[in-house]
Every structure is written in C-alpha cells, then in structure tokens.
Amino acid sequence: MLAELGIVLFVLGILLYLASVYLESKKEGKRGGDELEIRNLSPKGVHLEVVSKESKREIILGPGESLTLGELANEEQRR
Secondary structure (H helix, E strand, C coil): CHHHHHHHHHHHHHHHHHHHHHHHHHHHCCCCCCCCEEECCCCCCEEEEEECCCCEEEEEECCCCEEEHHHHHHHHHHC
16 A cells, blocks of 8 residues: 555656656747757768658768757758
C-alpha cells in the first residue's frame, strides 16, 4: 500500500514538472527545435548530409560559418 502511494506520488511529481516546463516554454514563446545551431569552430570544413524524402545533398560549412535549423528548413522549402 505504501509502495503504491509512493509510485503514484512520483508519477504525479514528474507530470507536474513536465507541465511547468511546457508552460514556461509557452510563456517565453519558444518552439521546440528552433534553437539548434551548427557552428564550425575548426580550421577544416564541416560536412553535413541533409536527407529528405525527395533529395539528399551535402552542405559544407567553412571555418567560422554557422547554420541554424530554421535557415536550413527555409532553404529546403525553397528547393
């Protein structure tokens, strides 16, 4: 009985935490995944392979260049 109560309280705690994280991100106006940025900090180029249902291509970032996930999505939509 006591173990079952502990499990229920643990699950409720996790659900409350997830709800607070969701509400905080909603309050800040953030959408998941929009903050990803790929940066090349090495002297060599970074090779990215972008695979979609229609195509497969390679992106090369030179030294000091960066690319956000939003920029990549916009570029793919234009194609």
